Amino acid sequence: MASREIVQYDSGLSRVFKVLAQVFLVVYLIWTVSPFIIMVGSSMKDLLEAFTLPRVGDWLGALSFFDFSPTFKHYVALFAEENFGAYLTNSLIASVGSALVAVVLGTSCAYSMSRYQFRGKKDVFFWIISTRMAPVVAVIVPLYAIFRSFGLVGTLPGLILAYTTFNLPFAIWMLKGFFDNVPYAIEEAAQCDGATRLQATMQILPLVAPGIGAFLVLCILFAWNDFLFATIIGSGGAKTLPVATKELIQPQNVQWGKIMAAGVVTTAPMMLLGLLIRRYLVAGLTMGAVKE
């Protein structure tokens, strides 16, 4: 492999470009990070403090944003009054559950799609992808009708099933690529080493593990952040965090403090997950690494 350093030579234009790039990065950073700062900050303020705004043009006044005495009363209220503990659990079960189901089914299906040749394989594959082509809003009504007749509306299994319906095609599509990258010869070698067909397949699972791991996270993220399915199919018995947060907005009373705190509660687990598996995720998504 060539060395990592990219050879560069300065010219007037490139120097200007460098400065512009840095300015852009700073603006972009503020743009993406400030909502989080405001959210976290406001979740720990009293209502009055949260709405103190500096006069127009008083840039230093912006610093007053950080001038407050932190309070955790919104968080306490969320869990004590609003039953957010249960919603957090619902969110966890629905997202992790659907991710697990999608990955288990998706892995086995993707494996066969990658390894076996059969008539109409291309059509089947296209059909699997095509189920993702219709917008969620378009199918949600018929889906609701079906789910209701099976008594799945308002239940966690119903929600898991709904997410799986949408995650599974994606899982198959993505994981097939990972299996395609693993030469079949490795499984053949395993069989000659004395493995059964199934054992041979198990032998290559470590090679697609980064892909499976990355995909697991994507599934969890999808389900965790989902609002549409959650309000319609999960409403009632299986309320998740986004839906619960939305319900804090009542016609007469928008509870800003709690909403901000709920935002933090919803975001934090995913950020944590992201940090934990960051290296794994990147490795998984850029995997060309499995060569012979």
Place this chain on the structure above:
Amino acid sequence: MVAISIENVWKYYGETVAVQDLNLECRDGEFVCVLGPSGCGKSSTMRMLAGLEHISAGQILFGDKRINELAPKDRDIAMVFENYALYPHKTVAENMANPLRMAGVDKATVTKKVLDAAKLLEIDHLLDRKPVELSGGQKQRVAIGRVIVRQPAVYLFDEPIAHLDAKLRARMRTELKHLQQHQGVTTVYVTHDQLEALSMADRIAVMHDGVLQQFGTPAEIYSNPVNTWVAGFVGEPTMNLILTEVATEADRPKLTHKGFTIDLDGQLGEAALRGNEKALRFGIRPENLKVSLERSPGAIEGTVYTRQLLGSDLLVEVETGNDHFRVRTSPAFEGEVDRPCYISYDLGHAHLFSAETGQSIV
């Protein structure tokens, strides 16, 4: 430790025929080489033996047991793959230990056997590396190691040493041959290198375009090739195969060519007349010809075309009547390019092939 019979075996990939009506018998403990050029169906044969490809027609027996329907693990085989097929996520040691682990061998024995095999293959300093950190030749040795750690009924080697350097290849030939004789494991060894086949095999099966051409001991294959194809493929430098016409003069057959005539007698003469063929290919190996700068009776006259040094010998190509004879001689030969020279031959080593079918007629 089992005899192999391949009976009327065909292999189709869709429309393409990779192996045609193959019949082979490997005796118990025998070392059989399957020799042929790229794409002749060697790997296909191998993979059918291993159980990695379906047998399109015919059957294969290990002993008296038909194995067509057996899974690879039930055939008691060990195979070295052409493309190594190592486990990328396992270290060299784990790769080599895998078959033993599968068989449930205890840890201490596994470690010992892996180390022994690694020492034999000179890869004991690489045991902790992953396959990506190895060179092609090292990977190939790991693949061999993975196979020789255990003693199955049949070894299958698919070009196992093709990627090693010449010196190591020579050593590996001896080591593998020694190991095989020592263990007495029936071995099928695929190669496209005729020297490898000649030096290692008990018997060689020469294949071309999916068809078995000849099956015999290295000596038989070398000295009695059944057709021009085998004659041309086995032996280096290759046999001279010159197209000549058959003529008779006073009832004595002879071969005529623009540059020379050869009087035939005895067995060759009878053979030449028997088929009533107009044209025959005259075949003789370069080492069975002598070249000299002095004229001698019956010698073929020509001019030196090139000289190539082959280590201890000299290969001289002599042009005569638009055809070239390759002659293996000693480097002491003084003929420079374009000098006239004379080739003498011993008809006892000559072959005659039908010009039409290429079959040997002697």
